[in-house]
Amino acid sequence: MNDTKIIVDCPVLAFDTLGAEIHSMRLHCPEIAKSARPGQFVNLKVGTEFAPMLRRPFSVCRRDRLEGWFEVMWKVIGQGTRAMSRLRPGDSVSVIGPLGRGYIQPADLKLAVLVGGGIGVAALPLLCEDFQQAGIEVEVFLGARNGDELALSGYFKDTGASVVLATEDGSIGTRGLITAPLLERLAALTKPANTHLFSCGPHGFLKAMVQITEETGVAGQIAIETMMGCGFGICVGCAVRCRNPRPDKKKYKLACLDGPVFDAQEIVLDD
Amino acid sequence: MNDTKIIVDCPVLAFDTLGAEIHSMRLHCPEIAKSARPGQFVNLKVGTEFAPMLRRPFSVCRRDRLEGWFEVMWKVIGQGTRAMSRLRPGDSVSVIGPLGRGYIQPADLKLAVLVGGGIGVAALPLLCEDFQQAGIEVEVFLGARNGDELALSGYFKDTGASVVLATEDGSIGTRGLITAPLLERLAALTKPANTHLFSCGPHGFLKAMVQITEETGVAGQIAIETMMGCGFGICVGCAVRCRNPRPDKKKYKLACLDGPVFDAQEIVLDD
Amino acid sequence: MTNLSVKIGALSLKNPVLVASGTFGYGQESHALTNLSALGGIITKSVTLKPRHGNPPPRIFELPAGMLNSIGLANVGLDAFIRDKLPFLRTVDTTLIVNIAGSSPEEFAAVIERLNDEPGIAAYELNFSCPNVKEGGLGFSQNAGVTGDVTAMARKLSKRPLIVKLTPNVTSISDIARAAADSGADAVSLINTLVGLAVNVESRRPQIFAGTAGYSGPGIKPVALAKVFEVAQKVDIPIIGIGGISNTQDALEFLITGATAIEVGTANFVDPATGESIVAGLVQYCQRHNLHSVQEELVGSLAMWQELE
Amino acid sequence: MTNLSVKIGALSLKNPVLVASGTFGYGQESHALTNLSALGGIITKSVTLKPRHGNPPPRIFELPAGMLNSIGLANVGLDAFIRDKLPFLRTVDTTLIVNIAGSSPEEFAAVIERLNDEPGIAAYELNFSCPNVKEGGLGFSQNAGVTGDVTAMARKLSKRPLIVKLTPNVTSISDIARAAADSGADAVSLINTLVGLAVNVESRRPQIFAGTAGYSGPGIKPVALAKVFEVAQKVDIPIIGIGGISNTQDALEFLITGATAIEVGTANFVDPATGESIVAGLVQYCQRHNLHSVQEELVGSLAMWQELE
């Protein structure tokens, strides 16, 4: 990975509210717009107060290389995301990015199955774009608690990808988890070896994805969320446990440097 | 002093910007509007974050007993007053008040000379109102760095009081400190014994006021500002040194309970 | 229905929420702002034998998540306390604990003997840990031997349960707690303030007259919890947890870690009804988690992580 | 023109702003984000003889004005450090200080002897104070005797100036600092993290796998300043101040209190250019106050308040 990361104050160009607790904003930053790869993230700091002290990590969701902006999309969780929701065009945000190792394109990939759980969908647009440009077929599966939290389905439909939706309350798409339609689809695959799962979502969702790769034999990658002290390898706080580490191998990997995208078989998702 | 203080969340009814760094707001609170006396203060908390943790004290500047609101006016200094400046009608502020011992009306008072330095003027409107209602003549002297920081001069003129203004940059009124016109006026007094100085302002200003009472023999009261941990006597952090304490007497008084208004001869204004 | 009551040795509290010494005056100041009888108990400002003027100003300074204070135990003294403050405190329907400070064992002895005759007091908290007085103060509870000796002396004289209040400014607080326990303390309360300093870089003077001062508030909570954890692991004596407690969650952290009760301190300056709110919050938490007894199901229920494989 | 350079025993720094061990990796990670050569020096992540995996997650947790960490000295180990990390660090135009940790005096000895042969290192900082390893760690600098013994041993072996890094979790940090000074340390650096705990009240488990952890950030600054003050008053040895330093004002507070240099820690996680900004801020402050030499006119210039009358 060549080190393209920068630290920069980015003006907010546009601010959007997509659901009761879901917002997105465009940040002006030609460098990150240009260099970010699918699955990478930026680490944001709003304001100069000590609380919250640490930066907050967000996937690079969309970008326009020509116009020189990128977009982040977030769900309001606590103090940091609440402060972000008060931002307006003209305000400024401190950004470090792009960070992390993104999704990796396996050799012989024919069908990319993108699976987003909740706000995890924010990690997928760049990936969809890249694959479609490379002539790889893309199918998108999105699950959320309810319609209000189901973001970007219109975006993916517009790309021409096939899109399957599920909400737990049934307000949009199938009622229930997205795992059911996904499993159905995978069972019907003609060439499982040329198919790959790319997923991002909450903890329980990722556990289900790992299980699905095991049960179906379809390989996959997961983008995980951990607490991050820095986002670029100096705090060593974002350790995740490796699965079956050999005695001579690392016992932990760093979510910010070695991830946030891992092979579904690579790490342990415990509580 | 009967204990009328309450703790209450008050809606902001109106917000006004009077100078680059000077704002005022009306808070709905029938109880405080009714019970506050001149020179008393309220202790405000904006938001629920830990920074700034402590409340911030502000004079009750104006009030309307019938409409049930009171007003505070402030200059932006640091984190607390900056947060207050982002408030808008409909927001809510936690208030404890009214607090402190206010100005005291001396017996045989004929002429009340109200002297405000900078934002200290905020402590004077209620006093002016009370004295005028009691048929006591009021003269107002206001000093500030520049015209932008000279607040409430229109208010006092409208009350019919005589108003003398001074700014350090000469943009409004006499150029220089308010002490010069004040000394001139006091020298011309016919009945100094029935005249009393009521002042509020920054540290250096109050020192000048104390000196003036000493030099002219006109008695006076000063409203001081100290760091306050609580504002109602439980932290014992707002101690001010008594002047010439007798061995059997208190060495310190509390700004929040025994003040913030003191007799000009009562306390030591050291650095 | 959740049973909020807890027992600290011979002392029964209707709920585990107390207010900390020096952060609630003598009760009367907050009477108009909160329902005092909602509290599990009130701990008074430290009482000394003679009145104390306290330290020169500036006495307090605000920090990003807390404050410094060096009040210097300013208080009305024993006589005025009994004459002017006790009568009101007796009228409040809650447990009254008098905090006692002194610069010598003799001073503690004199105050205890005099208070023994006064009705309406449930226990004494011995402040062995004030960082803001030159004589004695911090020294007492920085030393296990001294803590043990003065506790034993107080134990002999006192007709009432004794809570020994400890300083966190030590290498091993559990050694000091053990000395107190072995000498007859009914409980230990911890922590008093951390020693802290802040400097005005323009005047190049300390922000507090006395120089170093006592650091309190949310910023000391992690340290306080670690000290409670240490004592809970190593010494078999009821603990009262103190340090930065500002809301129900903070109080729960202390109870879960092993404190049988908690004291709200600096938070009272911002909202003197903090204790009352925490009592209500505890009830809600216990109902949500289906806990029937704070003492039996919540206190000390911390589970440690287990290494996988 | 202000002279920013300072001397710490035999060690000269072009300015007093260092980055703290474990909060700046091995320099390379922040290379793209700040001008490393603006710093007075870089202190590496603690190096141990063998590589260490570190502790299981969760390793970090955020607090109102700081954070907890229990990394467990995860590091690449001495061989990989020399092979993979030193070459880059040598290319940076600043003073390189290698922080060394170990669970026994022998481990410290082995690392020092091996590093003595490596060029480009200006000094060693001995981490006697990590709260996050079971063996040794905190224990070393919680005891004056052990601190003295290990310092004396290191002094004999080391070809380079020695900085002994101390824990604040002690009754008397000046006693430990004196032991280090008497045994040949060139300077002491303080503070390492405070022992802290935070609890998840829903799972009733600690927020950090290991239970207690190290508390760092703005919330520990008052404690760190008080410790620097104590050592500056009582021990005649250069002090490097650490703890919550996030901006120029924080750095000034430490220098004025008596630290000859400072280390920026947790603030690097938020902005790795913090040190660079502080260097610029110091220049401005000195010009505004007409100070010609940081070492001679700023360090230790704190004036105490005087009682009136």
Ligand SMILES: Cc1cc2nc3c(=O)[nH]c(=O)nc-3n(C[C@H](O)[C@H](O)[C@H](O)COP(=O)(O)OP(=O)(O)OC[C@H]3O[C@@H](n4cnc5c(N)ncnc54)[C@H](O)[C@@H]3O)c2cc1C
């Ligand atoms: C690589 C990565 C990419 C992410 N992308 C997105 C995204 O595109 N959109 C989105 O809505 N969310 C994303 N998240 C999650 C997002 O970072 C958290 O929701 C946010 O940090 C919560 O901050 P808060 O202050 O609002 O909540 P808090 O109240 O501080 O915390 C609530 C919970 O959020 C998590 N959290 C807090 N701070 C951090 C931190 N520094 N690093 C990681 N997790 C933390 C913790 O689990 C914590 O318990 C991503 C996380 C990671 C690690």
Ligand SMILES: Cc1cc2nc3c(=O)[nH]c(=O)nc-3n(C[C@H](O)[C@H](O)[C@H](O)COP(=O)(O)OP(=O)(O)OC[C@H]3O[C@@H](n4cnc5c(N)ncnc54)[C@H](O)[C@@H]3O)c2cc1C
């Ligand atoms: C009785 C009283 C009445 C006041 N009335 C007014 C008023 O009507 N209008 C007005 O503009 N200002 C008034 N002040 C001053 C006002 O309280 C401070 O300007 C304000 O607290 C500054 O807070 P901050 O967070 O903006 O600044 P900070 O950056 O926190 O502090 C800047 C300086 O303000 C002072 N200050 C900070 N916190 C407090 C505190 N809790 N108590 C007292 N002083 C503090 C300190 O000197 C500090 O150095 C009054 C002060 C007192 C004591």
Ligand SMILES: Cc1cc2nc3c(=O)[nH]c(=O)nc-3n(C[C@H](O)[C@H](O)[C@H](O)COP(=O)(O)O)c2cc1C
């Ligand atoms: C202004 C102030 C005054 C205090 N006075 C006393 C006191 O007189 N006696 C005592 O034992 N503790 C005193 N304390 C310590 C508190 O009781 C408490 O132990 C400490 O502040 C930590 O709790 P907190 O962080 O919740 O405030 C005082 C604390 C403050 C902030």
Ligand SMILES: Cc1cc2nc3c(=O)[nH]c(=O)nc-3n(C[C@H](O)[C@H](O)[C@H](O)COP(=O)(O)O)c2cc1C
């Ligand atoms: C995540 C983290 C890792 C640390 N690792 C080390 C270490 O390896 N060696 C060491 O001596 N100190 C280590 N420290 C302590 C810091 O160097 C510093 O002493 C402490 O964090 C206080 O400074 P601060 O408040 O500015 O962070 C670490 C601190 C943090 C936060």
Ligand code: FES
């Ligand atoms: S977040 Fe700091 S090392 Fe990964």
Ligand code: FES
């Ligand atoms: S401000 Fe707390 S006693 Fe006066």
